[in-house]
Amino acid sequence: MTKTVQTIREDLKREVIVDVRKYIDSKISETAGRISSLEMDVENLKEEVEKQDDTVAEMKTILVNQQQRINKALEKANRNEQYSRKYNVRIRGLPEEKGENLRVVLPTRIMAASGVKLNGYYDIVAVHRLPSARGTNSLRPVIVKFFNNDIKMLVTKNKHLLRKAGLFVTEDITSENISLMDKVKASDKIEYSWYYNCNVYGLCKDTKRRVRFGLFDNIDSVIAEHTQNAKVISDTYIGQKTVRD
Template sequence: MSQQQQITSFVSTANVGKLSATQENDDSVFNDSTLAKPKSAKRPHTCLSSDGDHEVSRLSKRIDSVEFDNANILQKNANLHKENRLLKEEIENTGRRATEAMQLSNWNEQYPRKKNIKIFDFPEKKGERLPHSFFHEISKLDVKINPSEIVAAHRIPGKHGKPRPVFVKFMRMESKISLLRNRKLINEKLEVRISDDVTKFNQGLLNRLYLHEDVTSAWYFNGHIYGTDSKGERHRFDIYDNIRQKLNS
């Protein structure tokens, strides 16, 4: 082989080896990039901003809904307070009207009884003649009452085991007053008890006054109830009065 042929063969061999080395390097690079895991892409700032705005919008709507519900509750509560106040006023007005009606009814019932008296514990006898038997007894005490002044006289229901009370209605108020002026004498001598003909409500008021520690005496006169306190001051009482407050007023 000539020298020129040897050089050409060397160059060709060198190029072939260089080319092979280059291909191997290229294959190595390709294989490495293929085996490497791809990195995840970062979320753009625009995506984060969009999600945040959506959350704020949702919370804002929720707050608006809660405020609306709260406003409704406050309005309902205000309406209930108003209804309660109106009902309370109506109850107070009804109670006041009922009290006034009962006071008027008691007065209307008491007024026709102004000329009446009741006699308790007067002995009851079979075939007795009233009121003559009673006035016969008081005539012995020099208490004179004209029988013509008596409109009615009869027994009324009383407590079991005791004589029934005697009811007497006078024609004139003066005749009743004349008898009551001698009441203490008649009560002691005949062992009876003479009292005015008062309504159930007025009798209940008298009983409360008798039992009250700050009331020294109580009585009925001309349709009204009176009492004196420990200082000797006189007060007029009504069936619905608070006795202690009345005494301090």
């Protein structure tokens, strides 16, 4: 009887162990299947992400190229606009009179202040007043378009004399170039900025040389490149001089 009970216990134990193992194996198999499915899903997601990354990279390239084209178009438009003003100057301080004829008044004042003789109907292509700043009663400035650059230079070369007479002569610069001059001037690596012949320049503090800037240039990058190039030229010159000596 005791052996029979013992035998039954052992049989039951073996059956339980077998059942547990089967259950565990089935769960392991089920879990492995799920893991395999998840791994496939992850791989598929990776492929999708890579495709999306490629698409995003392609779109970024397209946007960069498009922005470069837009910048070139804006630079060209600004340059053309500035070139169209090449023979222009703005004059502040000219007293305004009702019914004035600026083709007569302006040459007369310029002649009196500087000795430069102008024919208001030949040397001047166009002349008129500009609106004054909003909310002010100041004298409206005058914009003048001369017949050619030689005539313009006669006036601008004598602007120090005109200034003494209360007439202030400046270039007719586009708003884009004025903004660029302000950006260049704001750099702590630039002593001052100026406009000349449709271009904007700045004087580099380190090299004491002028640097030309474009409308969409990174100011710091341009200065860094200029400084590096100046150093290379200087080192080359010193090396050549040492060899000669």
